[in-house]
Amino acid sequence: MPIKLFPNLRLLNPPLSATRFPSMNLKPSVNSSRAIPAFRRIFPFKLKYLGLPTRVNSQQQQQQQLGLRKLSTRPFRPAASSEFGRRGSRAGEIRGSKNLIDDEAELSDWVSDLRTDSFHSNKRFSKDDDVSDFRKGSGRENRGSYSMKRRRKSDSDDSYDSSRRGNRNSVNSFSRNNISNNTSRFSRRSNSELEAGNVGRKTRFSNDDENDVGEERRRGMSGIRDLLSEEVSDNDDDDDDSVLRNNARSLIGLDKENGGMSVAISSPGKHDSFMSESRFDQCSISALSLKGIKDAGYEKMTIVQEATLPVLLKGKDVLAKAKTGTGKTVAFLLPSIEVVIKSPPVDRDQKRPPILVLVICPTRELATQAATEASTLLKYHPSIGVQVVIGGTRLALEQKRMQANPCQILVATPGRLRDHIENTAGFATRLMGVKVLVLDEADHLLDMGFRKDIEKIIAAVPKQRQTLLFSATVPEEVRQICHIALKRDHEFINTVEEGSEETHEQVRQMHLVAPLDLHFPLLYVLLREHVADNPEYKVLVFCTTAMVTRMVADLLGELKLNVREIHSRKPQSYRTRVSDEFRKSKGLILVTSDVSARGVDYPDVTLVIQVGLPSDREQYIHRLGRTGRKGKEGQGILLLAPWEEFFLSTIKDLPILKAPVPSVDPDTKKKVERALSHVEMKNKEAAYQAWLGYYNSNKKVGRDKYKLVELANEYSRSMGLDNPPAIPKLVLGKMGLRNIPGLRSK
Numbered sequence: 001m002p003i004k005l006f007p008n009l010r011l012l013n014p015p016l017s018a019t020r021f022p023s024m025n026l027k028p029s030v031n032s033s034r035a036i037p038a039f040r041r042i043f044p045f046k047l048k049y050l051g052l053p054t055r056v057n058s059q060q061q062q063q064q065q066l067g068l069r070k071l072s073t074r075p076f077r078p079a080a081s082s083e084f085g086r087r088g089s090r091a092g093e094i095r096g097s098k099n100l101i102d103d104e105a106e107l108s109d110w111v112s113d114l115r116t117d118s119f120h121s122n123k124r125f126s127k128d129d130d131v132s133d134f135r136k137g138s139g140r141e142n143r144g145s146y147s148m149k150r151r152r153k154s155d156s157d158d159s160y161d162s163s164r165r166g167n168r169n170s171v172n173s174f175s176r177n178n179i180s181n182n183t184s185r186f187s188r189r190s191n192s193e194l195e196a197g198n199v200g201r202k203t204r205f206s207n208d209d210e211n212d213v214g215e216e217r218r219r220g221m222s223g224i225r226d227l228l229s230e231e232v233s234d235n236d237d238d239d240d241d242s243v244l245r246n247n248a249r250s251l252i253g254l255d256k257e258n259g260g261m262s263v264a265i266s267s268p269g270k271h272d273s274f275m276s277e278s279r280f281d282q283c284s285i286s287a288l289s290l291k292g293i294k295d296a297g298y299e300k301m302t303i304v305q306e307a308t309l310p311v312l313l314k315g316k317d318v319l320a321k322a323k324t325g326t327g328k329t330v331a332f333l334l335p336s337i338e339v340v341i342k343s344p345p346v347d348r349d350q351k352r353p354p355i356l357v358l359v360i361c362p363t364r365e366l367a368t369q370a371a372t373e374a375s376t377l378l379k380y381h382p383s384i385g386v387q388v389v390i391g392g393t394r395l396a397l398e399q400k401r402m403q404a405n406p407c408q409i410l411v412a413t414p415g416r417l418r419d420h421i422e423n424t425a426g427f428a429t430r431l432m433g434v435k436v437l438v439l440d441e442a443d444h445l446l447d448m449g450f451r452k453d454i455e456k457i458i459a460a461v462p463k464q465r466q467t468l469l470f471s472a473t474v475p476e477e478v479r480q481i482c483h484i485a486l487k488r489d490h491e492f493i494n495t496v497e498e499g500s501e502e503t504h505e506q507v508r509q510m511h512l513v514a515p516l517d518l519h520f521p522l523l524y525v526l527l528r529e530h531v532a533d534n535p536e537y538k539v540l541v542f543c544t545t546a547m548v549t550r551m552v553a554d555l556l557g558e559l560k561l562n563v564r565e566i567h568s569r570k571p572q573s574y575r576t577r578v579s580d581e582f583r584k585s586k587g588l589i590l591v592t593s594d595v596s597a598r599g600v601d602y603p604d605v606t607l608v609i610q611v612g613l614p615s616d617r618e619q620y621i622h623r624l625g626r627t628g629r630k631g632k633e634g635q636g637i638l639l640l641a642p643w644e645e646f647f648l649s650t651i652k653d654l655p656i657l658k659a660p661v662p663s664v665d666p667d668t669k670k671k672v673e674r675a676l677s678h679v680e681m682k683n684k685e686a687a688y689q690a691w692l693g694y695y696n697s698n699k700k701v702g703r704d705k706y707k708l709v710e711l712a713n714e715y716s717r718s719m720g721l722d723n724p725p726a727i728p729k730l731v732l733g734k735m736g737l738r739n740i741p742g743l744r745s746k
């Protein structure tokens with residue numbers, strides 16, 4: 001019987017109408033010639049499961065492809081009878097229900113619904129089958145020191161969002177063999193095809209996407225009593241474990257390097273698959289956890305799970321890198337849960353019961369998603385409680401909730417967690433019990449924007465703990481500073497094959513370089529064609545800032561596309577609703593800021609369009625990673641202005657092709673202009689100001705303030721404004737843009 005998580009949730013507001021605006025009366029066209037279908041020029045090859053396009057090595061080959069191949073953008077869909085399809089539906093039933101709450105009132109309902117015994121009691125454990133786990137220690141050995149260097153928090157305002165994940169509707173199980181025929185040709189594509197400009201400097205616009213609505217989990221408890229009476233042995237087979245560990249070691253080519261730090265370079269095989277051949281029961285995982293895993297629809301481990309689990313179960317600190325959408329959440333949750341199982345039971349009457357596992361995620365969506373995944377895995381561990389603290393609601397409400405239902409596993413966003421450390425009585429004491437600290441999207445969390453909060457959090461948990469750092473991207477700077485969280489002898493497990501790209505081979509990437517005034521018409525043309533070609537389209541359009549996102553969503557809505565928007569300026573209840581709708585829907589375009597860039601697990605995204613400069617290489621990779629998850633195929637388009645081309649040099653090692661700029665017929669241009677004229681003036685003004693702020697913070701573009709203002713005014717014209725909107729003097733002062741010609745102040 002599938003268990004529904006959070007079955008009683010209701011939508012408080014009706015879904016947004018896809019056609020919010022009356023249709024426009026367009027004048028007859030001056031020139032009715034239709035542009036060459038843009039998508040077909042950009043993606044001229046048909047996607048096939050077992051026949052990805054040959055990777056081209058030269059411009060000629062590329063042009064040959066563009067001219068000769070049959071054109072289609074229909075995404076690959078596995079046959080209904082495939083293993084993927086079967087398991088997908090099972091997992092979908094479990095996970096398909098709403099996993100977030102809609103408002104504070106609902107949160108209160110949840111609180112009162114919660115079980116009161118969400119932590120171990122001695123009595124319970126004397127009966128539980130998990131009891132054998134208690135005999136074992138956590139296996140932690142070394143204690144590391146960390147530096148507490150304080151650094152300046154990077155620029156961050158509302159516009160520079162951050163992101164993360166949702167529930168999962170299907171489980172793919174492509175084995176490496178499954179896609180053996182479709183990979184290597186594509187990887188032969190040459191970087192020389194890139195027309196890269198100047199070397200761009202890396203900039204990061206981190207912001208803490210916090211103050212959001214909290215979420216409570218609701219676990220299906222049916223059948224728990226029966227299960228508790230079953231014989232359950234802890235599957236602690238050291239031999240199995242060491243075999244698996246050896247497999248993983250040979251798979252990842254473990255090496256010892258300087259300073260006692262182990263460095264693992266992976267070689268998961270030449271195919272871009274995320275599944276391994278190892279089963280979860282080959283690891284020392286408790287039988288009840290294995291039941292939860294099975295119910296979640298997971299049979300074999302993904303590559304990252306296979307590589308990290310044996311090491312983590314031994315209690316080692318790990319920095320792990322694995323491509324987007326390859327199961328990192330389960331990889332860090334499972335060993336964390338095992339630590340809780342093996343810990344001595346907590347007296348339920350204890351005033352300040354310890355938090356044993358602390359998971360930090362950069363955004364509310366991600367934290368909620370991780371907590372939901374934890375709930376799924378804990379299905380047969382009713383005595384283990386999970387809670388999230390993510391803001392978006394009153395601190396007092398979260399305090400009350402935590403008091404009413406203490407938990408052993410806490411998932412949090414950094415800012416809100418820091419609030420609790422500073423303002424919640426007894427919370428700091430509870431954190432002294434932490435045995436496992438997880439930083440999900442570690443590179444982002446160790447970035448300037450979060451550094452202070454993370455340092456504060458690290459100072460609040462015991463030095464003697466296990467620390468897990470996971471991300472799809474681990475830039476060298478992060479390797480340099482990861483010692484602030486990790487022990488010296490931690491292992492770096494990199495499941496991205498040496499010399500291979502950090503993105504998925506089955507996701508075709510293109511970049512388009514066109515003047516700013518063409519960006520809106522081009523975006524419309526690209527979307528229109530994708531929608532026409534893909535009945536089950538599901539598109540993410542990433543914009544640079546929250547206010548730009550709002551404006552672009554308004555525009556696309558005026559153009560009668562089925563759009564939703566999500567960004568940090570929207571209330572959390574709205575974000576939750578839209579995110580959930582997008583997760584479940586097909587035939588929808590989600591216009592988004594970087595709140596959706598990292599980790600959010602939307603199934604079956606067919607296309608990701610990035611409009612304008614991504615904040616850095618990592619953000620480009622994470623945004624692109626919203627498609628092509630779990631071995632599926634996808635497409636990505638990066639739309640840049642000529643003066644943004646320098647960014648391409650930062651991703652020149654990725655298989656991204658230059659696409660010819662589609663022509664936009666006058667009709668379409670007019671249509672877009674007309675739609676722009678219907679977009680609210682205040683939204684355009686806000687977009688202009690946010691745009692200016694974003695590019696001003698970019699080290700390269702923001703260096704020449706005169707040029708920057710010229711470009712901003714070009715952007716203003718592209719929105720159909722004759723004069724650039726006036727900006728408050730105070731704001732201009734803060735941006736360092738006072739007295740720059742071309743700006744209007746108020």
Ligand SMILES: Nc1ncnc2c1ncn2[C@@H]1O[C@H](COP(=O)(O)OP(=O)(O)OP(=O)(O)O)[C@@H](O)[C@H]1O
Nearest residue numbers: 168298300301302324325326327328329472599601
């Ligand atoms: N062993 C498994 N078998 C099949 N599917 C799995 C397995 N483990 C995880 N998954 C599924 O894979 C999907 C991606 O997982 P997850 O969101 O953890 O990816 P990720 O690597 O953290 O991605 P990102 O880097 O974008 O955060 C999820 O839908 C998850 O349910």
